[in-house]
Amino acid sequence: MTLSSAPLESSVWWAHTSAANERLLRLLDGGELARHSRFRLQADRDRYLLGRSMARLVLAERAGCAPEKVTFELRCASCEEKSRAGAGGGDDAPHGKPVPTGAAGGWEISVSHSGEWVALALARGVALGVDVERVSDTRDLAGLAGxxxxxxxHEVWSALPEADRAGAFFGYWARKEALLKATGLGLSGGLRRVGVTPPHTRARLLFWEGGADPGAAWLSDLDRGPEYRSALxxxxxxxxxxxxxxxxAAPALLRR
Ligand SMILES: CC(C)(COP(=O)(O)OP(=O)(O)OC[C@H]1O[C@@H](n2cnc3c(N)ncnc32)[C@H](O)[C@@H]1OP(=O)(O)O)[C@@H](O)C(=O)NCCC(=O)NCCS
Ligand SMILES: [Zn+2]
Structure with a gap:
């Protein structure tokens, strides 16, 4: 076996929002505490707190350091692209994908939260993106799909039986957004410019029409029950x- 064909290890941790607790606040830095307190809804505060806490605890373990030695730089690939093209961008408050720096430099993470679930994905040396979406009764599903x-x-989706359309739509969305989050572009990368296989078939990237084409990507669905769709x-x-x-397994991780 050549070195390049050796499998790449990646991990995902799930937490239920009920695992959030005040003790975890000690894991947030000043900027994160300020952001945490700006959320109006307790549910948003809990999802944010869990994402950052899981990230610090897991990275500290991997890097063999204390959680407070794990730092993040927020990087938005869309704004970086715009500023390279001389079209502004980069003047806003720091935003975007948290990239581990400091003692955990070299690791890559992605965080996603929806409804009652929070996901953290991690790998070493390669960018990755995770997305979880609650299948909701969107009033204008057809408009959104459009x-x-x-x-x-869209052709495949609109031929599905009515009852399957909401689940399939969020299945598409999770796969596409996981890819966009992996590149650090986020939704500004354009969901329509990323093509994936239909949700009832094996997950695969089919085409990438926008900037920051990742070339190759490994894509997989993650199971979070019938009410959610998720992909890595x-x-x-x-x-x-x-x-x-x-x-x-989250409560034991979060007690560390
Ligand atoms: C950020 C974005 C990818 C989040 O998607 P979402 O489905 O709403 O939320 P998710 O829970 O899946 O993901 C949120 C997490 O994505 C991460 N994230 C933020 N920006 C990101 C980016 N550009 N790429 C990858 N990940 C990003 C963060 O960790 C965030 O969680 P946190 O705030 O708790 O740390 C999406 O809302 C987006 O791209 N928005 C664009 C916002 C925008 O227009 N900004 C203006 C300047 S470009
Ligand atoms: Zn940006």
Whole structure:
């Protein structure tokens, strides 16, 4: 086996929002505490707190350091692209993907939260993106599908039985957004410009029409029950060996 065909290890941790508690606030830095207190809803505060706490605890363990030695730089690939093109950007308050720096430099993470679930994904040396979406009764599902699905995706989607459409829409969305989050572009990368396979078939990137084309990507759905859709994208051409830590394991992680 050549070195490049060795599998790449990636891990995902899930937490239920009920695992949030005040003790975790000690894990946030000053900027994070300020952001935490700006959320109006307790549910938003809890999701944010869990994402950052899980990230610090897991990275501290991997890097063999104390959680407070783990720092993040927020990087928005969309704004970086705009400022490279001389079209402004980069003047806003720091925002974007948290990239581990300090003692945990070299690791990559992605955080997602929706409804009662928080996901943290981690790998070493390759960018990755995780997304979780609650399947909701969106009033204008057809309108939303019209401007988020690529033409080929929309054709498949609109031929599905009515009862399957909401689940399939969020299945598409999670796959596409996981890819966009992996590149650090976020939604500004354009959901219609990223093409993926239909949700009832194996997850795969089909085309990338926008900037920051990742070339190769490994894509997989993650199971979070019938009310949610979730996906993980890892920007590598290698096989990925994924370890998923279920929500039952989160309380022990968060007690560390
Ligand atoms: C940021 C974004 C990817 C989040 O997607 P979402 O489905 O609403 O939320 P998720 O829970 O899946 O993801 C949120 C997490 O994504 C991460 N994130 C933020 N920006 C990101 C980016 N550009 N790329 C990858 N990840 C990003 C953060 O960790 C955030 O969690 P946190 O705030 O608790 O740390 C999406 O809302 C987006 O791209 N928004 C664009 C916002 C915008 O227009 N900004 C203006 C300047 S570009
Ligand atoms: Zn930006």
């Amino acid at each position: 401007y988020t699905l690529a033409d080929t995706e 994208a890892v920007l590598t051409d290698r096989r990925v060996e994924l370890t998923v830590h279920p929500p039952e």
